[in-house]
Structures are given as C-alpha cells and as structure tokens.
Amino acid sequence: MPRTSVKFLLSGCLYLLAFLAHSAPATKYPAKLVEAKTVSSPIQEQFVDFEIVVELASDGAQKTLRLRGHDGMKILLWPGDYYSVIEYGSDGASLEYLSPQEEQDLYIKKSKKKRGR
Amino acid sequence: MKYAIFVAGLFVTALPATVMACRCSDPTLAEALADSKYVYVGTVMSARLGKGDTSNIESVIQAHRIAKGEISAGNRTVRTGSNSCSTPLAVGQTYAVFESEEGYVNAMCTGTAIIHRSKEDDFIRKVIDATNKR
Numbered sequence: 364m365p366r367t368s369v370k371f372l373l374s375g376c377l378y379l380l381a382f383l384a385h386s387a388p389a390t391k392y393p394a395k396l397v398e399a400k401t402v403s404s405p406i407q408e409q410f411v412d413f414e415i416v417v418e419l420a421s422d423g424a425q426k427t428l429r430l431r432g433h434d435g436m437k438i439l440l441w442p443g444d445y446y447s448v449i450e451y452g453s454d455g456a457s458l459e460y461l462s463p464q465e466e467q468d469l470y471i472k473k474s475k476k477k478r479g480r
Numbered sequence: 481m482k483y484a485i486f487v488a489g490l491f492v493t494a495l496p497a498t499v500m501a502c503r504c505s506d507p508t509l510a511e512a513l514a515d516s517k518y519v520y521v522g523t524v525m526s527a528r529l530g531k532g533d534t535s536n537i538e539s540v541i542q543a544h545r546i547a548k549g550e551i552s553a554g555n556r557t558v559r560t561g562s563n564s565c566s567t568p569l570a571v572g573q574t575y576a577v578f579e580s581e582e583g584y585v586n587a588m589c590t591g592t593a594i595i596h597r598s599k600e601d602d603f604i605r606k607v608i609d610a611t612n613k614r
Binding site for chain 2: 397399400401411413416436439440442443444
C-alpha cells in the first residue's frame with residue numbers, strides 16, 4: 364500500500380475518533396431546571412443559545428450548561444420542571460422531557476428520600 | 481355497587497390538592513384586559529426559580545410591542561408561578577403578555593400565550609381596539 368494512502372487512512376481514523384469523542388453523549392441524567400437564559404449565538408443571529416443551570420436529582424448539585432439554539436427551541440424551558448439532561452463534551456448539553464417511566468422512578472426516589480429523613 | 485361508589489369517593493377525597501388540575505376557562509379579550517395593567521408582545525429572555533420559594537419564578541421579558549399601558553419597549557422583570565393553577569413562561573419563546581399591576585404574569589387562564597410572529601399585528605390591533613372601546 365502506498366505511503367500516502369496509509370496517511371489518509373490514519374488521518375481519517377483520527378478524524379472519526381475525534382468526531383465520535385465529541386458527538387457521543389457523555390452522560391444522561393435527570394435534573395431540575397433552576398435557571399435558563401438566552402445567549403445570542405455568535406454563528407447565526409437567528410439561532411439563540413441558552414445557558415441553563417440544572418440541579419441534579421441524584422445529589423442536588425448544580426451545573427451550568429449550554430444548549431445550542433436547535434436544542435433549546437425544540438423544548439419548552441420551564442424552571443422548576445425536571446428534564447433528562449444529555450451532556451456532551453465541554454459544557455454542551457441538550458434536554459429531553461422525561462418519559463413517564465423516568466418520572467415515576469424519580470417520584471419514587473424522592474418520596475423515599477423524604478421518608479428516610 | 482354501593483361499595484364501589486364508596487371506595488371511589490374515598491379515592492377522590494384522598495387525592496392531594498396539588499394533583500387536582502386547576503379548572504378555569506380562557507378569558508375573553510375584554511376580561512383579560514380588565515385584569516391587566518400592561519399588555520405587550522415580548523420574548524422571554526431568562527427565568528429562574530426564586531431562592532427558597534421554588535413555586536415563584538422570576539422572568540425577564542423583552543417587551544418589543546406595547547399594546548396597553550404606559551411603558552416603553554425593553555426588559556421587564558415579572559413574577560410567574562409554578563403550580564396547578566399557574567404555568568411559568570418558557571424561555572426563548574415570544575408571548576402575548578397580560579401583566580398585572582403587581583408585575584405578575586401567568587400563562588394560564590389570563591390570556592397570556594405564545595404568539596407567532598404572523599399574529600402579532602392582529603393581536604396588537606385587537607387590544608388597541610378593545611381598549612379604546614372601554
């Protein structure tokens with residue numbers, strides 16, 4: 364195999380690895396939306412990004428994350444509601460509504476915690 | 481049969497108040513206007529839970545078209561609730577806003593609702609017409 368083809372193959376693999384590392388969801392967890400604010404996107408004015416603060420359902424810790432315009436506008440951002448947070452590399456994230464099963468699990472966990480106190 | 485009705489009755493009365501949905505009907509434009517001091521079209525720029533009181537949400541709305549009230553376009557900080565009878569405002573969405581004298585906005589049973597850009601002119605015109613008739 365010629366040397367240039369090997370180089371192309373290697374660089375292609377590296378790009379693929381970098382792409383997968385960037386795009387693969389790192390974590391997914393339920394959290395309560397505490398705060399959300401619009402941040403104008405530097406790329407295109409019509410796409411507004413969102414900076415959100417979420418409170419993890421597991422331990423109550425707070426995290427500040429950023430939603431891209433597409434992710435932020437496809438869902439109604441209501442502080443106080445629980446969402447499924449899909450966190451990507453750096454501070455990027457997207458939100459999804461909890462499924463009925465996830466909501467039920469969360470409710471059971473919360474009521475157990477309250478009883479335990 | 482009587483036993484079944486009794487059990488059903490017990491179940492209904494045992495439901496916590498928060499589970500029961502709020503019953504209200506959408507007000508007419510005249511009613512919504514009567515209950516609000518300011519009416520405008522605005523985009524919700526941010527919202528956050530009140531410290532200590534998670535049922536109270538503070539939202540910042542960028543008002544860009546004023547239909548009623550002596551206010552100028554710009555950011556307005558309002559309170560919204562989050563309970564069975566009150567829906568908070570969704571951040572990033574544009575609303576037709578009916579704000580009370582106390583700075584309270586509720587997107588449920590008050591006329592406040594998400595509005596599409598194509599409907600804004602119609603909404604402003606209707607509010608101005610209704611205000612002038614009163």
